[in-house]
Every structure is written in C-alpha cells, then in structure tokens.
Amino acid sequence: MYDFSALYEATSVQNAVELMQAHPSAVLIAGGSDVLIKMREGKLAGAELISIYKLDELREVTMDPDGTLRIGPMTSFSHATKSQLVQQHIPVLGESADTAGGPQLRNIGTLGGNICNGVTSADTASTQVAYDAMLEITGPAGMRKISIHDFYKGVGKVDLQPGELLTAILIPKESYKNCYGYYLKYAMRNAMDIATIGCSVNVVLSADKKTIERMRISYGVAGPVPMRARSAEAAVNGQPVSEATIELIGNAVLNDVNPRTSWRASAEFRKQIISETARRGLRAAVERAGGVF
Amino acid sequence: MEKKLVKCNINGKDVETYVDVRASLTDMLRNDYRLTSVKKGCEVGECGACNVIIDGECYNSCIYLAVWAEGKRIQTLESLLGPNGELSDIQQAFVDEAAVQCGFCTPGFIMTAVEVLETGKEYTRDELRKRLSGHLCRCTGYENILNAVEKTMKKRLGKA
Ligand SMILES: Cc1cc2nc3c(=O)[nH]c(=O)nc-3n(C[C@H](O)[C@H](O)[C@H](O)COP(=O)(O)OP(=O)(O)OC[C@H]3O[C@@H](n4cnc5c(N)ncnc54)[C@H](O)[C@@H]3O)c2cc1C
Numbered sequence: 115m116y117d118f119s120a121l122y123e124a125t126s127v128q129n130a131v132e133l134m135q136a137h138p139s140a141v142l143i144a145g146g147s148d149v150l151i152k153m154r155e156g157k158l159a160g161a162e163l164i165s166i167y168k169l170d171e172l173r174e175v176t177m178d179p180d181g182t183l184r185i186g187p188m189t190s191f192s193h194a195t196k197s198q199l200v201q202q203h204i205p206v207l208g209e210s211a212d213t214a215g216g217p218q219l220r221n222i223g224t225l226g227g228n229i230c231n232g233v234t235s236a237d238t239a240s241t242q243v244a245y246d247a248m249l250e251i252t253g254p255a256g257m258r259k260i261s262i263h264d265f266y267k268g269v270g271k272v273d274l275q276p277g278e279l280l281t282a283i284l285i286p287k288e289s290y291k292n293c294y295g296y297y298l299k300y301a302m303r304n305a306m307d308i309a310t311i312g313c314s315v316n317v318v319l320s321a322d323k324k325t326i327e328r329m330r331i332s333y334g335v336a337g338p339v340p341m342r343a344r345s346a347e348a349a350v351n352g353q354p355v356s357e358a359t360i361e362l363i364g365n366a367v368l369n370d371v372n373p374r375t376s377w378r379a380s381a382e383f384r385k386q387i388i389s390e391t392a393r394r395g396l397r398a399a400v401e402r403a404g405g406v407f
Numbered sequence: 408m409e410k411k412l413v414k415c416n417i418n419g420k421d422v423e424t425y426v427d428v429r430a431s432l433t434d435m436l437r438n439d440y441r442l443t444s445v446k447k448g449c450e451v452g453e454c455g456a457c458n459v460i461i462d463g464e465c466y467n468s469c470i471y472l473a474v475w476a477e478g479k480r481i482q483t484l485e486s487l488l489g490p491n492g493e494l495s496d497i498q499q500a501f502v503d504e505a506a507v508q509c510g511f512c513t514p515g516f517i518m519t520a521v522e523v524l525e526t527g528k529e530y531t532r533d534e535l536r537k538r539l540s541g542h543l544c545r546c547t548g549y550e551n552i553l554n555a556v557e558k559t560m561k562k563r564l565g566k567a
C-alpha cells in the first residue's frame with residue numbers, strides 16, 4: 115500500500131491541466147518509477163497524485179510533415195528502442211534507453227519522466243540534450259515550446275510552471291539528418307545500475323567523410339544537470355578524422371565539466387572516465403558515419 | 408480510503424474487484440486474487456520477485472498501481488499450470504537444472520523467461536543474460552537459471 119492521500123486519474127491532457135490547477139500541491143505521476151520509489155522512502159508521504167499513465171495519446175512516436183520527430187513523453191524506454199522511426203533517424207536514443215535499469219524497468223520508465231525529474235544521471239537525457247531536443251509544454255495558457263537547454267534549472271529542477279506538463283519531445287530534422295550518434299554508460303554493474311558517467315556523442319561528416327563538420331557531445335553526471343561540452347565541440351568542429359582529433363577531444367572536454375565526488379566515484383575518477391568516453395564515443399560515432407581512422 | 412472498481416483479465420479470466428487506490432498491483436494480485444506466486448521482495452523495482460506480464464510485457468508489479476490494471480491482460484505464474492496440475496516446460500527445466508533453491512525469485516524469473524521464449528527467437532547466452540538481468544537471486548548464482556532458459560529455448564526451436 116502506498117502512502118498517498120488521493121489519486122486523480124487524468125482522462126486527457128486538458129483534464130490533467132485542470133486537475134493540476136485544482137490540486138496545486140499534487141505530484142504528477144507518469145510511469146511512477148521515480149515518484150513511487152520516493153514515496154516508498156517516505157519522501158512524499160501523504161501527497162496527492164495526478165496520474166497521466168492512461169493517456170495513451172502521449173505514448174506515440176510520429177513524424178511531423180516538416181520532418182520533426184515527435185516523441186510522446188509517455189513513450190517507455192523499451193518502446194523507444196523498438197520504434198521504427200527512432201531506429202531509422204536517431205538510433206542512439208533507443209540505445210541509450212536500452213541501458214536504463216533492467217528489462218521490466220524499461221517497460222515502465224518513460225522518456226518524459228527521464229528529463230522532467232531533472233536528474234543528471236538519467237540515461238536518455240544526455241542524448242536528448244546532445245540532439246538539441248525541443249520540448250512542447252502544455253498548461254493553462256496553452257502550449258509553449260522551449261529548448262531542452264533552457265528546461266534544466268538545477269538539480270531536480272526544471273522549467274515546468276504550475277499546471278504545466280510535457281506533451282512532446284521534438285527532434286528537429288536539421289538535428290538528426292546525416293547525423294550519427296553513440297552513447298556510452300559507465301557504471302559499476304552491467305544492469306540495474308545508475309551511470310557513474312553517461313556520454314552521448316554525435317557527428318556530421320563532410321561529403322568525403324574526412325572532416326568532422328559538426329560534433330555535439332553531452333554528459334550525464336559531469337555536472338548538476340545533463341550538460342553539453344561546448345568548448346570541446348568548438349575545438350573539434352572542422353577538424354580532420356584523425357587520431358589527433360581523438361586525442362584533442364579527450365583533453366578539451368575537461369575544460370567544460372564539473373563532476374563531484376560522491377560515494378559512487380571521486381571527481382578525479384569521473385574526469386578520467388569523461389576523457390575516455392569522449393575519445394571512445396567520438397571514434398564510434400565517426401565510424402558509424404562512415405569515417406575511417 | 409477511496410476504493411475503485413478495477414476490471415481486468417487475469418490468467419485468461421475476466422475479473423473485477425474494488426481496490427484501495429493506494430494498492431500496488433502486487434497488493435491486488437496477492438490479497439484480492441490470492442496469486443501468491445507474486446512475491447514481495449524489495450518493493451522498489453530492483454529485484455524482480457513481483458514480476459508479472461501485462462499485455463505481453465514484463466512489469467514489476469510492486470511499482471505498478473493496481474488501478475492502472477483497468478482493461479489490461481495480466482499473466483502470473485499460476486497461468487502456466489496445466490489442467491491436471493502439470494508443470495510447463497520452462498518450470499520443469501528450472502527443476503531439472505536445479506535452478507531453484509529457496510524459490511523466492513523463481514516465479515519472477517520464469518515470467519520473464521516466458522516473455523523471452525514467446526518471442527520465438529534464438530538468443531545468445533549474453534543476450535539471455537541481459538534479458539534476465541532485472542532479477543536478483545541470492546541462492547543459485549544464476550548459471551543454472553540461464554541453463555534452464557537456454558535449454559528450453561533450444562528445445563522449443565527444435566535445436567536440442
Ligand atoms: C529499479 C530502478 C532502476 C532505475 N534505473 C535507471 C537507470 O539506469 N537510468 C535512468 O535514467 N533511470 C533509472 N531509473 C529512474 C527512472 O526509471 C527514470 O528516471 C524514468 O525515466 C522515470 O520515468 P517515469 O515516467 O517512470 O517517472 P515518474 O516517477 O512518473 O516521473 C518522474 C518525474 O517527472 C515528472 N513527470 C513525468 N512525466 C511528466 C510529464 N509528461 N510532464 C511533466 N512532468 C512529468 C513527475 O512529476 C516526476 O517528478 C530507475 C528506477 C528504478 C525504480
């Protein structure tokens with residue numbers, strides 16, 4: 115038996131907004147794999163819950179006419195991995211989802227919950243950040259669209275105002291076109307473990323596949339929220355596909371990150387993993403794009 | 408506390424009951440339907456002892472609200488029993504391979520194995536390891552469990 119004081123089940127997005135306005139202190143629950151755990155730990159004792167679990171219209175992955183990939187925030191990790199559209203256009207998102215928890219967890223945990231929780235270790239978050247996802251947020255005043263980069267406000271804090279919920283994750287065509295990505299999760303166990311470091315890299319190569327035209331790299335657990343390594347990106351853009359570029363990125367990322375020491379790992383160890391995942395991730399992404407070292 | 412009518416299909420039978428909205432699916436399956444193969448282990452989604460199949464996919468029922476079961480098809484270990492109490496092939500394989508010691512993790516493992524086997528695909532040992540990785544077993548050391556699943560997979564595919 116869970117320790118909540120009321121459960122309101124939303125019947126539509128509009129109804130969810132109304133419920134949130136009527137019960138301003140209630141907690142929104144999607145797949146519940148963060149909220150219910152907190153509740154078991156006593157952290158949300160006596161809270162009211164608003165469930166959007168039954169809103170199947172938020173579970174679809176579709177393509178907009180302009181080529182924008184539209185991912186329903188209730189899409190589970192496993193359905194993201196299985197989605198044809200994801201496999202075709204942004205397979206690294208499905209691959210990163212496939213590293214979260216274990217098989218049963220991947221059927222319940224959602225891509226929306228993975229960013230709305232504001233957690234730095236969230237396995238799909240770094241890929242969503244690395245692809246400049248746009249977020250569609252619906253609330254009492256209607257719908258607004260913001261960049262995922264403006265969404266994160268701090269540890270566990272995101273830009274969701276009272277009465278608002280995330281209703282779509284959008285990957286613009288310019289973001290995934292000709293782009294090849296790779297995700298590395300470093301953890302102590304191969305399953306059922308939280309990332310010590312998560313690293314998502316993607317590249318667009320020149321037509322002759324000899325130059326890195328655009329590289330984006332994002333980390334989980336390298337700072338308080340999932341973050342891009344912007345100076346490393348600037349350093350690598352325009353560089354040739356070469357061993358020297360691999361060495362370059364390993365050093366450059368260290369200027370961008372700010373990992374901390376926790377019981378899981380020391381800051382020094384995390385820095386070593388950050389360099390190594392940058393090197394390996396860039397190499398793998400370039401190879402997927404058809405580049406040869 | 409508020410109660411809600413939940414109608415679903417459990418192990419092939421349409422059923423309904425009023426449940427406390429605070430109940431987990433584990434609570435409902437054990438207390439209302441006496442399906443005690445569904446174990447309470449960690450109750451935070453880590454161990455897989457409470458695993459059941461919902462609409463063809465495995466879920467840890469301890470972190471699934473009972474009211475979410477409305478309209479769903481749920482399968483627990485009890486569904487595997489034959490009409491005269493016979494064990495299914497995968498259950499028999501767990502016995503034959505000594506993949507059961509205290510047995511607490513077994514129903515959860517077997518339901519994941521059922522999902523894996525019903526895909527009708529052949530998996531490597533490493534792929535099976537990954538597919539079974541959402542379960543903890545404190546007794547067997549896992550090898551015999553992997554053997555049981557692998558052997559049943561091969562038998563069903565006519566390769567053993
Ligand atoms: C055993 C276990 C292992 C785990 N392992 C991993 C792991 O390896 N990697 C990983 O990244 N995570 C892991 N998690 C954490 C969790 O599964 C993920 O963060 C998941 O993405 C959360 O999604 P959810 O829908 O289940 O979350 P919920 O608990 O429903 O929601 C999480 C938060 O987001 C908010 N929210 C959810 N959806 C919306 C929305 N559409 N609009 C507005 N707010 C919303 C909720 O209010 C809540 O604050 C694990 C959890 C468990 C229990």
Ligand code: FES
Pocket residue numbers: 446447448449450451452453454455456457458467468469470
């Ligand atoms: S009891 Fe549900 S996962 Fe452990």
Ligand code: FES
Pocket residue numbers: 506507508509510511512513543544545546547
């Ligand atoms: S047999 Fe005892 S926990 Fe697995």
